[in-house]
Amino acid sequence: MLVPIFNLKLNHKVNPHMVTVGRYDGIHSSLTCATTAGKVFIHNPHSKKFSQEGPVSFASDSDVNLLSINQQVAALGAGRLDVNSDKDVLAVGTQTNLMVYDVNNNSDIFYRETPDGSNSITIGRLGSYDQPLVIIGGNCSLQGYDMEGLDSFWTVTGDNVCSLALLDFNNDGQNELIVGSEDYDIRVFKEDEIIAELTETDTITCLCEMQDTKFGYALANGTVGVYDRNARYWRIKSKNQPMTIHGFDLDSDGVLELITGWSNGKVDARSDRTGEVIFKDNFTCAVAGIVQSDYRHDGTEQLICVSTEGEVRGYNPATKDMAGNLMDTNFEQDTVREVSQRIQNLKMELKNYDQNTKAGSVAAAAKISGGGSFSAERPFPPGEFDKARMGVIPAATQLQTTLTVYPGDPETSPHIELFIGTTNETAVRVVMIFAEGIFEGESHVVHPQQSKVSTIMKIPIIPPKDVTVDLHIKALIGYKTSSQFHVFELTRQLPKFSMYQLLPPQAEVQEPGGHCTFQINDRISRVVLWINQSFLLQEDLACEGQQLSIAFLSLRGSGPLFIKIEQSGQVMIRTDDMDLAAEIIQSLSNFLNMEDLQVIADFPEDMEKLRQILVKVDEFHSVRQKLTAEMADHSNLIRNMVVRAEDARIMGDMKNMRKGYMELFNLNRDLINGYKIRCSNHQELLNCLKQVNQVIQKAGKLRVGKYKTQVISACRVAIKNNNVNSLFKIIKSGAS
Amino acid sequence: MYRYMYTTLGEKSIRSGHMEFEDPALTYQVYVDEVDVDEEGIAEMVMDDNVIAQVSRPGTSLRQPGVAQGGPSQGVRPMSQSGRPVTGFVRPGTQSGRPGTMEQAIRTPRTAHTARPVTSASGRFVRLGTASMLSTPDGPFINLARLNLSKYAGRGNLAKALFEYIFHHENDVRNALDLAALATEACQFKDWWWKVQLAKCYYRLGMYRDAEKQLKSALQQQEMVDTFLYLCKVYVRMDQPLTAIDVYKQGLAKFPGETTLLTGIARIYEGLSDMDMAVKFYKDVLHFDNMHVEGIACIATHHFYTDQPEVALKFYRRLLQMGVYNAELFNNLGLCCFYAQQYDMTLNCFERALSLADEQTASEIWYNISHVALGIGDMNLAYQCYRLTLANNNDHAEAYNNLGVLELRKGNADMARAFFQAAFILSPHLYEPHYNWGALADQVGDLQSSYNSVKRAVEAFPKHTDSNDLLKQLKIHFALL
Numbered sequence A: 001m002l003v004p005i006f007n008l009k010l011n012h013k014v015n016p017h018m019v020t021v022g023r024y025d026g027i028h029s030s031l032t033c034a035t036t037a038g039k040v041f042i043h044n045p046h047s048k049k050f051s052q053e054g055p056v057s058f059a060s061d062s063d064v065n066l067l068s069i070n071q072q073v074a075a076l077g078a079g080r081l082d083v084n085s086d087k088d089v090l091a092v093g094t095q096t097n098l099m100v101y102d103v104n105n106n107s108d109i110f111y112r113e114t115p116d117g118s119n120s121i122t123i124g125r126l127g128s129y130d131q132p133l134v135i136i137g138g139n140c141s142l143q144g145y146d147m148e149g150l151d152s153f154w155t156v157t158g159d160n161v162c163s164l165a166l167l168d169f170n171n172d173g174q175n176e177l178i179v180g181s182e183d184y185d186i187r188v189f190k191e192d193e194i195i196a197e198l199t200e201t202d203t204i205t206c207l208c209e210m211q212d213t214k215f216g217y218a219l220a221n222g223t224v225g226v227y228d229r230n231a232r233y234w235r236i237k238s239k240n241q242p243m244t245i246h247g248f249d250l251d252s253d254g255v256l257e258l259i260t261g262w263s264n265g266k267v268d269a270r271s272d273r274t275g276e277v278i279f280k281d282n283f284t285c286a287v288a289g290i291v292q293s294d295y296r297h298d299g300t301e302q303l304i305c306v307s308t309e310g311e312v313r314g315y316n317p318a319t320k321d322m323a324g325n326l327m328d329t330n331f332e333q334d335t336v337r338e339v340s341q342r343i344q345n346l347k348m349e350l351k352n353y354d355q356n357t358k359a360g361s362v363a364a365a366a367k368i369s370g371g372g373s374f375s376a377e378r379p380f381p382p383g384e385f386d387k388a389r390m391g392v393i394p395a396a397t398q399l400q401t402t403l404t405v406y407p408g409d410p411e412t413s414p415h416i417e418l419f420i421g422t423t424n425e426t427a428v429r430v431v432m433i434f435a436e437g438i439f440e441g442e443s444h445v446v447h448p449q450q451s452k453v454s455t456i457m458k459i460p461i462i463p464p465k466d467v468t469v470d471l472h473i474k475a476l477i478g479y480k481t482s483s484q485f486h487v488f489e490l491t492r493q494l495p496k497f498s499m500y501q502l503l504p505p506q507a508e509v510q511e512p513g514g515h516c517t518f519q520i521n522d523r524i525s526r527v528v529l530w531i532n533q534s535f536l537l538q539e540d541l542a543c544e545g546q547q548l549s550i551a552f553l554s555l556r557g558s559g560p561l562f563i564k565i566e567q568s569g570q571v572m573i574r575t576d577d578m579d580l581a582a583e584i585i586q587s588l589s590n591f592l593n594m595e596d597l598q599v600i601a602d603f604p605e606d607m608e609k610l611r612q613i614l615v616k617v618d619e620f621h622s623v624r625q626k627l628t629a630e631m632a633d634h635s636n637l638i639r640n641m642v643v644r645a646e647d648a649r650i651m652g653d654m655k656n657m658r659k660g661y662m663e664l665f666n667l668n669r670d671l672i673n674g675y676k677i678r679c680s681n682h683q684e685l686l687n688c689l690k691q692v693n694q695v696i697q698k699a700g701k702l703r704v705g706k707y708k709t710q711v712i713s714a715c716r717v718a719i720k721n722n723n724v725n726s727l728f729k730i731i732k733s734g735a736s
Numbered sequence B: 001m002y003r004y005m006y007t008t009l010g011e012k013s014i015r016s017g018h019m020e021f022e023d024p025a026l027t028y029q030v031y032v033d034e035v036d037v038d039e040e041g042i043a044e045m046v047m048d049d050n051v052i053a054q055v056s057r058p059g060t061s062l063r064q065p066g067v068a069q070g071g072p073s074q075g076v077r078p079m080s081q082s083g084r085p086v087t088g089f090v091r092p093g094t095q096s097g098r099p100g101t102m103e104q105a106i107r108t109p110r111t112a113h114t115a116r117p118v119t120s121a122s123g124r125f126v127r128l129g130t131a132s133m134l135s136t137p138d139g140p141f142i143n144l145a146r147l148n149l150s151k152y153a154g155r156g157n158l159a160k161a162l163f164e165y166i167f168h169h170e171n172d173v174r175n176a177l178d179l180a181a182l183a184t185e186a187c188q189f190k191d192w193w194w195k196v197q198l199a200k201c202y203y204r205l206g207m208y209r210d211a212e213k214q215l216k217s218a219l220q221q222q223e224m225v226d227t228f229l230y231l232c233k234v235y236v237r238m239d240q241p242l243t244a245i246d247v248y249k250q251g252l253a254k255f256p257g258e259t260t261l262l263t264g265i266a267r268i269y270e271g272l273s274d275m276d277m278a279v280k281f282y283k284d285v286l287h288f289d290n291m292h293v294e295g296i297a298c299i300a301t302h303h304f305y306t307d308q309p310e311v312a313l314k315f316y317r318r319l320l321q322m323g324v325y326n327a328e329l330f331n332n333l334g335l336c337c338f339y340a341q342q343y344d345m346t347l348n349c350f351e352r353a354l355s356l357a358d359e360q361t362a363s364e365i366w367y368n369i370s371h372v373a374l375g376i377g378d379m380n381l382a383y384q385c386y387r388l389t390l391a392n393n394n395d396h397a398e399a400y401n402n403l404g405v406l407e408l409r410k411g412n413a414d415m416a417r418a419f420f421q422a423a424f425i426l427s428p429h430l431y432e433p434h435y436n437w438g439a440l441a442d443q444v445g446d447l448q449s450s451y452n453s454v455k456r457a458v459e460a461f462p463k464h465t466d467s468n469d470l471l472k473q474l475k476i477h478f479a480l481l
Helices: A331-369 A524-534 A578-591 A604-650 A654-701 A706-720 A724-733 B025-030 B042-046 B102-112 B120-128 B149-153 B156-170 B173-186 B192-205 B208-221 B225-237 B241-254 B259-271 B275-288 B293-305 B309-321 B327-339 B343-356 B359-375 B379-392 B397-410 B413-426 B431-444 B447-460 B465-480
Strands: A006-009 A019-022 A030-035 A039-043 A064-068 A073-079 A089-094 A097-102 A107-113 A120-124 A133-137 A141-145 A151-156 A161-167 A176-181 A185-190 A193-199 A204-209 A214-219 A223-228 A231-237 A242-248 A257-262 A266-270 A277-282 A287-293 A302-307 A311-315 A399-406 A415-422 A427-434 A443-446 A456-461 A469-478 A486-494 A500-502 A515-519 A548-554 A560-565 A570-574 A600-602
Touching (some): A030 A073, A030 A287, A039 A073, A089 A120, A089 A133, A107 B208, A107 B241, A133 A151, A133 A176, A151 A654, A151 A706, A185 A204, A193 A706, A214 A242, A223 A242, A242 A287, A257 A302, A399 A500, A415 A427, A524 A548, A524 A578, A600 A724, A604 A654, A604 A724, A654 A724, A706 A724, B149 B156, B156 B173, B156 B192, B173 B192, B259 B275, B275 B293, B293 B309, B293 B327, B309 B327, B327 B343, B359 B397, B397 B413, B431 B465
Antiparallel strands (some): A006 A311, A019 A030, A097 A107, A120 A133, A141 A151, A185 A193, A204 A214, A214 A223, A257 A266, A287 A302, A415 A456, A427 A443, A515 A570, A515 A600
16 A cells, blocks of 8 residues: 655645645755745755755754745746756746746746736746747736746637646647636647647646646546547546646556545546546645655655645655555455445346246236237236336337427527427436536436326527537336336437527528628538538528528527628628637538638627727726825835834833824725725726637637637737737738 | 954945936935935835745845855954944945844834934935925925826926926825826837836835836836846845846946946845955956945955955055045044054044044944054053943943953953843844853853853854854753753
């Protein structure tokens, strides 16, 4: 069994996710964690070694070095930024800025304002950049700074970034950036370009690099799993939340395991292929972070787990003779338990078969006696034996499922209707639907009251996003009074744009103002094929001539959608929803295998909104500056008053001291009020900036391939130069 | 063996401003050299939240006094009243050193006559640029409250003059900041001058990060010595001396041989107690400007404390030639003459020093004369000198300590104890009174007091052999019990 090789208590609370390790002097590793009150502490047990000989003592509080950041720390990272030096730097991200700091020399390397905040930090090489970058993921934005503090990498993503990882995703010898965000997507950036997008079922809280092209991920809903490129190897779900994940070869078999730290204090190591637990341990409180480093300075890397209360445990990788037996439990016991479980299952199955034969023999007896009808639908004649209770149903029973768009009526909101019905009088007792990302908790069970059970069942589905979803349906079929049921399993696919209702050609709908146009070189029948595949149509659309005009109405209330294709191959999409247009273009270009696509887009509503937001951003900035100066002035005054009041106290002048502290109290209250105003101002500023980033991201998504990156970088330049007009032009035409 | 203490006096001199004045006369009256004049207030010092590392590696922070690297040890070169090695040149900031508690912080300036302001935003600048304290006979020149700043922000030259008036004369940093922010916007962020002014305002308000940003952006547009100096000041405030030195060096690459930059580096090394490097840079300064008072004085002090009074004498005489004529200089000359065995000059110098001295300096001079007395073995004269020192300045801890030693020689143990205690209560960072009292207590058998006192001595000066010996001896003794 694997036991910790060292165990220490740091006596500081540790913020979850904010644990890192760095060699700030180039030799010794120091554990670095963010703690409460805007502080970062560095555990540095090696510094003593120089002053006093003897073994390194892992114990005391005095090894801990506190750094004051004076703001809530949002993310921490450590790594080498200067290729010519072997020292690590520490990067500390807060809601408003990023500080990269040389711990050893107590000096800043650079300090940057990051209005988009920094939720996650990683340091390393990206793509073909010749210098390592500090990459921070903020609200919808990704920024990479080099050694000099220049932001040489910048792009936008769909939502707030929660987690980042650098690894060689497509095995091309260069690192790609894996980004997990709040819109449940894992995106893979090859420099500026998204090369893969994986949809998950909740916010991606952690990502970690594993071997080769594999990476681990963790979700806010308690799921952890491993991907290899686009394919998911395995995943498990727990009622606890994974706090941190890390890839580490704990059993020395040359393959990294996925180490997960959970919110209930559990730490487990799972095999990367199967997800089988090979080791576990327990902390008394939630795990804050897991890192690896040569902490004892003996040439082997240890796995270091830190809990939120500041307890640290270090594990050496298992030696060869311990292979496959890292856990406390006995292997034999496990096997016996497993075998007896299987025996139990087999016995149950056997019993069922027994009863069926019994029923069969009763039926046979009935047949011989010649009583009652007997047909394929009714294999069993009614007899004393209660066939219904037995759960025997006709062999020809079939389950029918259809998906239809239901436009809604005054009582119910519009939705997609899943119809499930049997072909005879057998009833649908229970339906379980398992689908990712549609239901809360991934599965949906419909279990009507006994009295309401019928042969059909209608289930409303409202997918929150336009994604293709596989519905895995399990239906329990039997008679109303049965106690045992047959399970029917089937899978239906929900097309990507299922929440759109086809409008009849003669329908009078006002055309939306926003539109985008582009040129395709493919046959129109291919486009029709795409429409048939991606929209939920009652009957397939037929291809007539070289022109096509089709209209849909969104069930989500974002208005009508028109798709028109001219003879020349020019496609025009009219909708007010920029997001929808972007999704359609991405889906279509993907279907038609287009590498690059330039699009002319005009969305007057969105542009007007953007214009207003930019004006607001300017206002917020100037207000913020005023407020900040006021606060600084106040805090100077407060310090002044503290000194004066203390002075009075030391001199025993109680009257003046009282007066001083009263004034101080009042001023302090003002300051707090001012702070609250500033907070809400900042929050709104953040929201605005997020929206700006989202618009840029959508503008990028309207284009494909190189035009996409072009648009994003051009927008970036425009924003940097505060050139609003050129920003609009870029979004419209796709080039500056 | 009891310890006497020696000290020299720093040169007092204020560097004149090196800016061009072209402002209205009113501003000119109160123009202070922004870069040089800066005293950290008590409030900033005690409630400091700009420093990142609370405990940093030795030699990377200005906040831990007394970790000497190179140069003479604490035993030879005394500490100033706040626990820094004595420098050769008195300037704002040389009396820094961070007291542990508010009480200590408030008490120190009263005793040490440092005139430390309560906060840097209020006190010092009001005092230096006193205009805002003076009342003008026919009401204020400009009524700031009624000024429409955005109107003036667009009018380049007028805005600059107005800014200087608000900033220097009225000392109203917030309005100045508003004006500067509007003006820099009005010129589309293309005028580096406004950026530097913005940074000055931020610096005054204690927003060092914002100041840093503005200065860096100003440097990208136009490299100016002044901007470099200001940026370094910001880093010093953030307690990042090594970053400051880097910036100075960047400045030097652009302006080779710029003495203000070189002096800046030397000062930081001095603050880090790295005397060898400090002297190296002071020598560089003299290479480019051989009339540099601060450089000469600091090198002289260094030579004096490294047992080369003759060399120090040379430097002090150079100062005299340059026309510096004050009590401190004559005092130092006197001491150098004495240690260089030019006895005929010694007393003459001290006499002249006394005739030029004010009350505070007089106490120091008497204190130094006492060393001469000790040197020639005239204990009575020494005793009188210490008494005179205390008469001029009754917070002179070193004099109390030395008086204690003299009393002890006379056999008055009780008096001696009282003097030692007075000394270490006044200046807890001096190790001598702690050790002396420890040694005395040890002799009279008060082992507990002795132990406590010696422990404090070791804290103040970890490498003091006698203290360590005594401590070890006491520990063994206690272990035997």
